[in-house]
Amino acid sequence: MAGGEGQSKPDNPWPSIGWGTMGVVFMISFLIGFFVLGGVQQNGPTLGTWAAFCRAVGLSADSQPAGGPQPSPRTPTRIAWTQPTLARIASGNAQHGAFVALTCAGCHGKHGVSASDLFPTLAGMNSAVIYKQLDDFRAGKRVSAVMGAIASALTDQDTADVAAYFARQPDGLLPVAGEGVPESGRSLRQRTPSIRLAFAGDPERGIPPCAACHGPGAQKLGAPPLRGQHVAYIERQLGSFAQGIRQNDINEQMRVIAHELTPDEMHALAVYYGAADHTK
Amino acid sequence: MQRSSRLALLHYWVAFATFLPAVLLGAWQMLMRSPLPAPLDDSAAYYASVTLHGTAMAYVVTTFFTMGFGYAVAATSLGRPIRGVTAAWIGYAICLLGTVMAVVTILAGQASVLYTFYPPLLASGWYYLGAFLLIAGSMVWVVLMILNMAAWKRDNPGVPVPLPMFAITATAILWAWAAAGVLLELVCILLPRAFGGSELIDAALGRTLFSVTLHAIVYFWLMPAYIAFYTLVPRAAGGRLYSDTMGRLTFIMFLVFSLPVGLHHLFMDPEHGSGFKFLQSSLTFLVVLPTLLTVFSISASLEIAGRVRGGRGLLGWIPALPWDEPMVLAVGLSLVMLGLGGFGGLINMSFAMNSMIHNTSWVTAHFHLIFGGAVVIMYFAIAYEMWPRITAKPLRSKRLARIQLWSWFWGMLITTIPWHIAGLMGQPRRVANFDYSDPLMARMGPLVIISVIGGLVLLGSAILLIVVLVRSHFGAAERVEPLGYAIAVNPPVRVAPALNGFGLWTAIVFVLMILTYGYPIGQFFILKSHSVPAVEITMPDAGGAP
Numbered sequence: 075m076a077g078g079e080g081q082s083k084p085d086n087p088w089p090s091i092g093w094g095t096m097g098v099v100f101m102i103s104f105l106i107g108f109f110v111l112g113g114v115q116q117n118g119p120t121l122g123t124w125a126a127f128c129r130a131v132g133l134s135a136d137s138q139p140a141g142g143p144q145p146s147p148r149t150p151t152r153i154a155w156t157q158p159t160l161a162r163i164a165s166g167n168a169q170h171g172a173f174v175a176l177t178c179a180g181c182h183g184k185h186g187v188s189a190s191d192l193f194p195t196l197a198g199m200n201s202a203v204i205y206k207q208l209d210d211f212r213a214g215k216r217v218s219a220v221m222g223a224i225a226s227a228l229t230d231q232d233t234a235d236v237a238a239y240f241a242r243q244p245d246g247l248l249p250v251a252g253e254g255v256p257e258s259g260r261s262l263r264q265r266t267p268s269i270r271l272a273f274a275g276d277p278e279r280g281i282p283p284c285a286a287c288h289g290p291g292a293q294k295l296g297a298p299p300l301r302g303q304h305v306a307y308i309e310r311q312l313g314s315f316a317q318g319i320r321q322n323d324i325n326e327q328m329r330v331i332a333h334e335l336t337p338d339e340m341h342a343l344a345v346y347y348g349a350a351d352h353t354k
Numbered sequence: 355m356q357r358s359s360r361l362a363l364l365h366y367w368v369a370f371a372t373f374l375p376a377v378l379l380g381a382w383q384m385l386m387r388s389p390l391p392a393p394l395d396d397s398a399a400y401y402a403s404v405t406l407h408g409t410a411m412a413y414v415v416t417t418f419f420t421m422g423f424g425y426a427v428a429a430t431s432l433g434r435p436i437r438g439v440t441a442a443w444i445g446y447a448i449c450l451l452g453t454v455m456a457v458v459t460i461l462a463g464q465a466s467v468l469y470t471f472y473p474p475l476l477a478s479g480w481y482y483l484g485a486f487l488l489i490a491g492s493m494v495w496v497v498l499m500i501l502n503m504a505a506w507k508r509d510n511p512g513v514p515v516p517l518p519m520f521a522i523t524a525t526a527i528l529w530a531w532a533a534a535g536v537l538l539e540l541v542c543i544l545l546p547r548a549f550g551g552s553e554l555i556d557a558a559l560g561r562t563l564f565s566v567t568l569h570a571i572v573y574f575w576l577m578p579a580y581i582a583f584y585t586l587v588p589r590a591a592g593g594r595l596y597s598d599t600m601g602r603l604t605f606i607m608f609l610v611f612s613l614p615v616g617l618h619h620l621f622m623d624p625e626h627g628s629g630f631k632f633l634q635s636s637l638t639f640l641v642v643l644p645t646l647l648t649v650f651s652i653s654a655s656l657e658i659a660g661r662v663r664g665g666r667g668l669l670g671w672i673p674a675l676p677w678d679e680p681m682v683l684a685v686g687l688s689l690v691m692l693g694l695g696g697f698g699g700l701i702n703m704s705f706a707m708n709s710m711i712h713n714t715s716w717v718t719a720h721f722h723l724i725f726g727g728a729v730v731i732m733y734f735a736i737a738y739e740m741w742p743r744i745t746a747k748p749l750r751s752k753r754l755a756r757i758q759l760w761s762w763f764w765g766m767l768i769t770t771i772p773w774h775i776a777g778l779m780g781q782p783r784r785v786a787n788f789d790y791s792d793p794l795m796a797r798m799g800p801l802v803i804i805s806v807i808g809g810l811v812l813l814g815s816a817i818l819l820i821v822v823l824v825r826s827h828f829g830a831a832e833r834v835e836p837l838g839y840a841i842a843v844n845p846p847v848r849v850a851p852a853l854n855g856f857g858l859w860t861a862i863v864f865v866l867m868i869l870t871y872g873y874p875i876g877q878f879f880i881l882k883s884h885s886v887p888a889v890e891i892t893m894p895d896a897g898g899a900p
Contacts, residue, residue: 086850086851086852087850088850088851088852088853088858089852089858092852092858092859092862093862096610096862096865096866099636099637099640100633100637100866100869102636103632103633103636103637104629104633106632106636107628107629107630107631107632107633107636108629108632108633111628111629111632112627112628112629127629129627129628129629130627130628130629130630130632131627131629131630131873132625132626132627132628132629132630132877133627133881
């Protein structure tokens with residue numbers, strides 16, 4: 075390695091070639107890797123020299139906890155399906171509820187069967203659903219000037235009572251049954267898109283079947299029965315979920331699903347569920 | 355000399371005796387992961403088999419082959435018996451003990467962690483101990499190679515070290531550096547945890563240390579093939595080596611460029627910054643220099659041979675080459691596979707393009723084409739060249755040997771080309787079962803089936819290899835020319851000290867390793883700890899057969 079020193083220097087150029095080449099290659103790679111590429115961000119401004127270096131070393135500023143105050147996370151609703159909540163709903167007094175419901179009749183119809191597609195039919199709706207929606211209106215989780223004001227005037231017990239009252243009214247929302255229900259196991263091959271969506275969903279888009287929560291597959295707590303609801307009302311709600319105008323679904327499931335639906339599909343689903351004649 | 359030959363022969367025996375069952379396992383694995391029905395359809399058996407196949411091919415076959423090759427090269431190229439034969443036998447025994455220990459533990463279903471270990475997976479301690487003994491035992495060989503070269507230089511002052519000896523010493527130094535990573539991982543992380551010395555396991559540090567080994571080990575496998583390219587092929591073709599200096603430079607560059615580059619195996623690991631990944635990725639690209647230098651000088655050497663044999667015109671020297679010689683045929687087939695595999699490798703080592711194929715079948719296909727193809731076919735040719743000279747029993751049939759080489763070549767292409775494509779489609783590697791009824795997987799099914807056919811061709815070729823060697827072994831003894839090496843067009847008379855030793859290059863490697871690995875390894879001691887609970891596969895319900 076140190077040979078050839080007695081003679082003229084160019085006789086053994088290898089140490090300078092070796093160290094020189096490796097030094098140059100290393101420095102070029104180092105500068106590009108640590109200062110040029112380290113500073114490039116996909117969707118942001120190029121970082122400064124020091125920030126680029128830290129990032130290239132693996133110590134990035136964005137891995138530190140943020141210093142400033144964070145906005146408190148928004149919750150979609152105040153209701154959780156705990157035992158006390160369910161007990162409170164179950165304690166609803168339908169007789170007192172009928173008295174409270176006098177306020178509602180103007181828009182939602184006598185006995186909760188609405189004549190206008192601006193207002194949903196409440197008769198036959200699950201009491202937990204009505205209770206949750208009223209609480210959401212009161213807390214501002216579901217936004218409506220009229221319903222917000224009305225719900226604020228109700229006590230918690232009034233809410234449970236009126237929910238119990240509407241849940242017992244006949245001639246409103248119906249259970250899904252009969253000709254529209256496909257044979258089990260064949261729903262993915264259904265020709266009609268609305269029935270396919272309702273009973274099989276669309277796995278490629280991550281859409282679960284509607285029937286899994288809204289019936290008849292299962293009736294999940296907090297999911298309203300839909301059969302017999304106004305077509306225009308269902309369609310409007312799907313649109314509101316899709317655009318994020320309505321945000322009171324507990325696990326964000328309706329916002330995610332509605333976001334994936336096309337306007338035609340929303341309409342077809344609304345027609346499928348709302349087809350029953352409930353205005354008689 | 356006789357004792358050195360026996361040493362080489364026994365190393366070769368272990369290598370090839372391990373090789374055949376390992377190929378059989380590989381063929382079964384291809385079948386197992388294909389849509390076709392496989393015997394013993396059990397995923398626990400699959401992972402044990404992948405571990406055994408990898409351990410056998412990556413550690414046992416290669417280490418024993420290279421050690422045997424090294425002893426043979428040292429004795430024949432220096433023209434004198436090896437010094438330290440007793441130590442060599444002790445090293446052999448340690449390696450053999452380690453091999454048996456590791457193989458038995460894998461067969462017991464207690465070590466299905468794959469040959470890369472990758473903590474937090476944790477196997478039985480006996481597997482790690484076996485691997486440790488095998489690798490540590492090979493360090494005896496490393497020391498003997500360096501000592502033999504140093505002793506020869508002392509006895510022959512001013513004379514250039516013969517190229518084969520220079521190259522095998524480069525291989526030994528490379529292996530010492532490479533093995534340092536895995537040995538440290540075994541001693542500091544895996545063995546203490548496996549034998550209950552610590553509670554947690556530092557997975558990230560373990561993976562980083564292994565990355566030091568993971569790329570250089572590939573060059574350790576590759577080196578015997580390159581030594582054959584430079585020192586055996588030109589002679590077998592009936593010509594001369596184009597340039598001795600190019601050979602020396604090639605081996606020096608392999609030593610320097612194979613080590614500070616291992617982080618390119620950890621592109622997806624979050625604990626390292628992008629700067630070091632880019633730096634090592636960029637250094638990895640330098641390996642094209644010795645590769646292209648080799649392609650050039652081997653082509654030039656073959657052209658010399660072809661023209662000596664009467665080849666005329668621009669390309670007329672190619673058909674004039676003695677293609678019926680196994681060594682010449684092997685180099686042709688090897689360079690084709692090296693070319694195809696090399697282009698795939700450029701994609702693996704690119705920081706950005708890697709993300710397309712990371713951990714897919716593409717990677718498995720790539721290293722099978724390079725190592726299993728380009729390198730192992732040269733192992734075969736070396737065996738065909740050396741076996742007769744060691745045993746004094748010539749090959750019974752060169753034709754059978756050529757059929758074996760051709761079938762290995764086609765088998766490897768049929769296996770790896772569809773495998774590459776399946777990888778591009780996103781098929782993950784190291785997975786036992788695929789649901790081919792899934793529309794995403796269904797289109798990969800036919801490709802995987804073609805790969806299985808290739809795997810069966812390879813199995814047939816491996817059986818043929820053993821047949822050729824064993825038949826010759828039991829043939830009649832004859833006088834065989836001793837092993838000779840190619841002479842350069844201009845044989846070296848005086849060589850610069852830097853091209854006749856490794857002091858300068860070891861110093862450069864040392865500095866590069868500090869610069870490229872100092873922080874990536876050091877950070878675990880000063881900034882981050884990645885200690886996590888180990889995933890023990892030794893528990894009866896996790897790893898073993900049901």
